[in-house]
Amino acid sequence: MNKRIAIVGTGPTGIYSFQQLLTKGEPLEVTLFEKGDRAGIGMPYSPETASKSMLANIASIEIPPVVTTYLDWLEDQPVTRLQSYGLDPEDLDDRQFTPRLLLGEYYRDQLLSLVAAAETAGHRIVIRETTEIVDIAPGPGGLRLHIADGQVEGPFDRVILATGHDFPDEDEATRTYFPSPWSGLIEARIPAVSVGIMGTSLSSIDAAMAVANQHGRFRRKGDELRFDHNGTDLKITLMSRSGILPEADFYCPIPYEPLTVMTDAAVASCVAQAQPLDAIFDLLRAEIMQADPAFALRIGLGGLDADSFAPAYFAAREAADPFRWARSNLHEVEHNKANRITVGWRYALLRMHEKVEDIVPELSDADRERFDAGLKKVFVDNYAAVPSESIRRLLALRDAGILSVLALGDNYDLARNGSQTAIRTGDAAHVFEVFIDARGQKPLSSKDLPFPTLRGALLAAGQDIPEVAGDYSLIGPDDFAGRVFLGSIPYLMHDRPFVQGITACADIAEAIANGVATGRRRRLVS
Incomplete structure (x- = not known):
């Protein structure tokens, strides 16, 4: 009898979970649910949240292959496709940082290849796009997934939650305030005014690029990069408590050599x-x-x-x-x-x-x-060192007189006054016509889960933070224990503060697939 699996979310965690399940030798019925209209891309790599100027912070040498390596996939792409992303086919290498949108296309192609191979091997695979799961509830024969349009799918023997990052809803954004860089900023028209960006990480740099590219363009001459603007009054301020910028990604041997002392x-x-x-x-x-x-x-x-x-x-x-x-x-x-x-x-x-x-x-x-x-x-x-090209862009904006960095210190006040955002540090006040909060993903708790039945069961069991075993299966409550696997990174960050990035997604997926295959419940970190 086929094991019935639901995977909610088809970004990297969902794809690697699917990949690993296929290696276990069990007959499977897998349904992959994707809220967006194109499965396999993942929120950080989609056109709704990224532009061609935004770079992925990982190179092919570090990306766990799905069907093929990222570099092999790049080398198989048409020249015109690569050139449209600013890549020279002659310069491709396994330590190169490429646009996030292109990495999203890789994952979609890899997912479709996985599905084709799985069906050839006799597995039953269904992809449900533009399908938002709004609840998970126990029922006769297994777990059932409730869809936003009122349909119910199931029953499933196991449900893998691979919903990825979770940021404030786009509905909270206005034309002058964005609670995250992914709350409509890519499609918004930002005027040439004072723009404040909270944070100095790669997400903040991406936000700055999304704004700056509306008012000029980067031009390269030899090894120099400059920003030519349209006589703009645009002023962008990146800010954080320390006021330091991230450093550029550095060379090191990969795979990692073993440590000598910290074994x-x-x-x-x-x-x-x-x-x-x-x-x-x-x-x-x-x-x-x-x-x-x-x-x-x-x-x-x-x-x-x-x-x-x-x-x-x-x-x-x-x-x-x-x-x-x-x-x-x-x-x-x-x-x-x-x-x-x-x-x-x-x-x-x-x-x-x-x-x-x-x-x-x-x-x-x-x-x-x-x-x-x-x-x-x-x-x-x-x-969290960033691609060298991101640092070059910051320096080009600085040289153009557009970009500055503000150290806020430990004590500052932030207030929204109508369409403006004001930040006071000591005796100094800084007023921004547009404000973008780009501080990245925050840890989430049980009360943030978007599935009412599961959320209520966890809270009733006293789990303010979901408790998971070594295979990421829930430890209690009984209706969900060992049957729901929590691979959604925001809910794992309390006890795993560094659980970010594609390699973490692949590691989580491997553990989940092992748990699905064995059915064991091993208590680990919660």
């Missing part, structure tokens, strides 16, 4: 110690000292602890002009990429963040607060 066994031993956060920092300090003694000496790492490391790490950048630092950092990373030079401390931090994440659920409330205020910021800064 799995060493990390596991930290949990049993009286002060696990301080124990993990001892490992971090030893790893960096071994990987990059000069950096360790420069910031005085030997005298730092879990609380003082972050201030020391950011001190030089916070004291520098953000654009001068960005220009210097860009020169450094481009030199290192050209010469395949690995910076020891950067690579060590990149490999350690996933190890450290494993002990986060074991931290006390006090240590979790310390972690969020310190080490978490360092790790996020390291792994």
Whole structure:
């Protein structure tokens, strides 16, 4: 008898879950539900939320293949298609950052290829596009999915929730206020006025590009990039508490080399110690000292602890002009990429963040607060480095007199006054005619789930945050335990603060497929 599976959401998590299920050797009936009109693309990679100027923050070498690798798929595309995205077919390589829209097309093509292969193998596959699931409820024979148009689908033996990122609804946006860069900004006409963007990450940079491209264009001359504008009065301000810009993506060996000090066994031993956060920092300090003694000496790492490391790490950048630092950092990373030079401390931090994440659920409330205020910021800064081209664009906007960066500090007031947004820092007031909140995904809880029956059952069971097993199946309540698999990243971020990106989607999907195949309920982090 075929196992009946529903996958809600067809972005990367949904696609990788489908891919992994097909490897288990079981006869399957899989229905994939997609809220949008084209399955397989995923919200961050769709024309509704991205433009051709917005780059994906991942290269082919890091993207887990679905049917083919991303680079192989790119090399098979017509020249005209690549050129329409600003790519030269002769320059394609596996460390290249490409437009997000093109990555979305890759995933759609891969999904359709998976479906064709699955049907050839005898599985029954259905894709339901423009189909919004509004509830999940138990019923005779399994779980049933309620659709916005009143239909009910099912029963299903297992339901995989792969709904991806969840941002404020577009209905909350106005012509002058956008609660996220994905709340209608791409289609909005932004006048040449003062524009404030909260955040300095890649999402904030994308928001700045969406606005700037309406008032000019980037032009390249040799290695130089400039922004030619239309005599505009446009002024864009990126802002954050620290006022620093992200650094550019750096070269390192992939797949990752094993760590020397922070091994799995060493990390596991930290949990049993009286002060696990301080124990993990001892490992971090030893790893960096071994990987990059000069950096360790420069910031005085030997005298730092879990609380003082972050201030020391950011001190030089916070004291520098953000654009001068960005220009210097860009020169450094481009030199290192050209010469395949690995910076020891950067690579060590990149490999350690996933190890450290494993002990986060074991931290006390006090240590979790310390972690969020310190080490978490360092790790996020390291792994959220942005494509070099994004830094070049920021510098071009700065050189054109359009872009500035504002450090807000820890105490500031934000108020919306009619169509304007005002931010006060100390004695200074900053007023913006258009305001975009681009601070990224926030962790969500059970009360945010858009499925009333499931939401009510979790809350009634006292699960303010959904509890999941190692295979991401729900642990209780009984009607859903072991039958609903929660692969939606916003609901996993409380205890997995770094669970972002395509590689995380693939890892989650593998665990889910194993759980669906075995039916085990292994308690893990919640």
